Amino acid sequence: MRLWDAATGVQIGSALKHDGRVRGAVFSADQRRILTWSDDRTARLWDAATGVQIGPAFKHDREVNGAVFSDDQRRILTWSEDGTARLWDAAKGVQIGSAHTHGRAVFPPVFSDDQSRFLTGGDDGTVRVWDTATGAQIGRTLTHDRSVYDAVFSADQRSILTWSEDGTARLWDVASGAQIVPPLKHDKGVHGAVFSADQHIILTWSDDDTVRLWDAASGVQIGSALKHDERVRSAVFSADQQRILTFSGDDTVRVWHTPNGTQIGPSLKHDWEVDGAVFSTDQQRILSWSKDGTARLWDAATGVQIGPPLKHDKAVNGAVFSTDQYRILTWGQDGTARLWEATTGAQIGPALRHDEVVNGAVFSVDQHRILTWSGDSARLWDAATGVQIGSALKHDKAVSGAVFSADQRRILTWSDDRTARLWDAATGVQIGPALKHYREVNGAVFSADQRRILTWSEDSTARLWDSATGAQFGPALKHSRSVNGAVFSADQRRILTWSEDSTARLWDSATGAQFGPALKHDREVNGAVFSTDQQRILTWSKDGTARMWDATTGAQIGPALKHDGEVSAYWAPQDHKEVNGAVFSADQRRVLTWSHDSTARLWDAATGAQIGPAMRHDRRAVGSLFLINVNGAVFSADQHRVLTWSVDGTARQWDIEWAMRNPTAPEFIGDLCRKKLAGASLQSEPIDPNRRVGVRHIDAVDIAAAPILRGREGQDVCAPPPTKWALLLYLVGMAM
The missing domain is CATH 2.130.10.10 (YVTN repeat-like/Quinoprotein amine dehydrogenase)
Structure with missing residues (x-):
């Protein structure tokens, strides 16, 4: 493992040496340490400036599969082919508590949102909850009858959803370790499970070739099983939640009616496993992509394929429609993105080629250019000719998003490599240094005058940068959890941010000082x-x-x-x-x-x-x-x-x-009487169909109103003596 200066290409310090193949590496949040793991049965911590190892190696009995820092960087969690996960004091290199053993294999541990607990599970058919501070087990062991594939906390962190080779998903109470509902049973191993976002529904899919919906409160299956002919790879809801798209090892996509589980139309057939599917904006077409190297377009109502397959040389990773829905942009493992005519399926121009697998692609606002990104770079293309514009725009990890500046002369990208970067759209040359966060960057925008860039990140901060020099303006704007979004005020003098920490905050864009207290909600903003x-x-x-x-x-x-x-x-x-x-x-x-x-x-x-x-x-x-x-x-x-x-x-x-309307305005009462009440008198019965109010109708709506107005039958309610207008306004509200 070696560390290099990105600007000069000069190696920093000595090589970070293991005794076997290095499987992975990550920086600490402050970028001052590097955590590596290897086939030599160890994970190791290194000084990023000097390359010197910090403390002893973190030892397992077999190859180490992964390692992560806790959010506060004080703990390191490792997991291994030896079937254990282990917790370590990052400063001392000392193991905290005993090894967390799960047979031959352990799935990647999962921290709770507050990092106070973590989950482990694996081949021994158990899931356990552990205290991050002490390494001690919390509560009872959660037991399946065979290997557990994975587990997640519920959104409120009070329950755990697990799924297993034993053909069940199970829901557990974190505090007691008790099962909350009976096991959610399939006939073979369950390979995936998710909560609905409101946590009331659980969706599971399995080797028994089915997808099933469950009531999370009772564990009762909702409707019939949704059946494929081979293992189901995944399942997603349509935008209106009324349909479910499933895709399977049987090389098909199928559409199901959510309330009753009946299949809608025929199966949509590929020649190999399907990796994904989406509805068009109008929900009338379905776009699917597959390991067979094609994307295909289907009529959502009839299931009939529209045009020929859109062919790559290897599996297709994703696909999107253009804004006008007339073109389709695909990208794949063959290192290309391709543009297609949605009506005929004809390829438009040459393939847009990268040196590695292409992870994503977008159109420019005017749809004249295409921006693609891969493990090696981001690149800009002329959508009409397929010619690359300038050189590749390179990050160190997957690029999460990209936008053009207002004048379309610069491109702003952000990435899982914890940076945002600015590029010359004509030449592809990076403008200034990378804009660095400590975790993945969630988004970025230009200021109105395009002279500043605002970024926000999983590292719980938003940051402001000089777009000409790349220098950070002032301190980071800090929340306590991931920042969901940020905007400038109209005069650009303030910044408004909002976060998973249940607050929005207002900041001085010149100094970075927070204006006033946090604006507090009870949950995520x-x-x-x-x-x-x-x-x-x-x-x-x-x-x-x-x-x-x-x-x-x-x-x-x-x-x-x-x-x-x-x-x-x-x-x-x-x-x-x-x-x-x-x-x-x-x-x-x-x-x-x-x-x-x-x-x-x-x-x-x-x-x-x-x-x-x-x-x-x-x-x-x-x-x-x-x-x-x-x-x-x-x-x-x-x-x-x-x-x-x-x-x-x-x-x-x-x-x-x-x-x-403003009810205190002089003309309001007259307008109300003439238009809303049609100038009517109150009658014992509404003899004119245009009259909105009759005493008996008031009785039906508001028994308190009737006695006040009763006795004025035959009178113009808009004439003296004054009517209680608050009451009439209330009636207006009832009729609105």
Whole structure:
């Protein structure tokens, strides 16, 4: 193992020597140490500056398969062909506790989110939970009847899902070690299992050629097994959760109806195992790719193949549609990306060639260029001619994403190698040094003037960089968990970040100082925006709320804007009450939110009061449970309507004209009477169909309102004596 200066190519220090083949290596978070593991039965720690070994080797009895640092870098966890995982003090090189033994093989250990515990399991049919500080086992051993393939913590860290060669997946309580539900049984080994994002459903797939859905609360199977002719490799939900795409060793993709488990249309056939499949944007076509070296396009309704196969020389790793859905971009293990005509299947131009397997590809905004990345580099191509533009844009690990600058003259890339990099789009030459984080970079954006770059990362920080020199501006902007996103304010003087640590934070972009306190939710923050005047911040979260904040003081404005959730009865595709999004109205006086509780809601931005009833969609049956997610919502241009769309298969319009009006305006009462109540008098019966209010109708809606208005039958409610307008406003809300 050797370390090199990336700028000069000069070796740094001496070679890092093992006595056998080195299987892998990672840097510590601060980049000052290197952890290696080898066939010589050891892992070793090295000083990255000098190449000198730090402390003794970490010894196993057979080849070491992997090693990781804990998040605080104080512990090292190794696992080996000797069937053990071992925990080590990184400073002293001393083993903490005894070896965690699991027969001949152990799966890669899994840390809990807070790093206080970790899971091990393997060939001995057990999973165990261990204390990271002491190495002591926590609770009972979780036992299967044969080898355990893997395990995961639930999102709340209170349960563990395991799956095994014994033909079962099992759900366990972390605290007691007890099984929460009966085993989820297949007829052969279970090779994969996942929670739905709301943790209410478990999806499993198996060597018995089936995929199965289970109620996580009861362990009862939902619907029939989804059957292939050979082992199922994986399974995914469609966007609306109403269909499941499965792919298998039987060389097919199949589409299933989620509520009843029936297959939709014929099997979609390849000549070898299928590695992936996606729906087109309009959900009318399916694009699949396979080890047979092809991608194929299918009619989602009929299962008929559209055009000929799109052929590579080796397995296809992925595929995407162009924005207009007329072209398909594929990339594969043959070291190429290729562009295809979606209608005819004809290849457009030559293959776009790398020296290694291609991991991903995207179109430029104008669709005229293609950006590809592989283990060796990122490269830019002319989409019309297939000619490479400039030289390859090289990272040290997989490139996670890339964007063009506003003038399309520079390219910003970010990668699992813990860096973002800036490139000249014409020549492919890197501009300045790499922009370095300590863990994978999640995203990056240019400032409005393109002179600064904002990056955010799994290392719990966002960072600001000079795009001309690559120098970091000020200190890192620190959260306590991964940063999900970041934006500049309109004047570029502030930065808003949000994170898995349940907070959003506001920062001075000049100094890196935090403005005010953290903006706290009770769970992970999904998004955040400034109001148009930049004086308020709107955030939304998995905790089922949106919240408004004073951008100057950080104080919460009004109460949280709460969605329901209905946890006990319904299943949403992700979280039972998670707020999916939020926007201000054009005049900034209203906030529109939408959620997994099947509703969109309108709020008074000044008071936080909900205006009118929730705009509710239907619940769609999935076995004994329901889907209840609203996927999006927008205001109409005149702000008189809201358009919502949902997993119930509908888009709906809602009249919000009166909810958007100012009730204290002089003309409001007159307009309300003339338009909403159609100028009607209250009658004992609504004799005119245009009249919206009758006393008996009020009785049915609000028995408290009827006595107040009763006795004015035959009178114009818009004329003196004054009507209690608060009551009428309430009725308006009921009718909205």
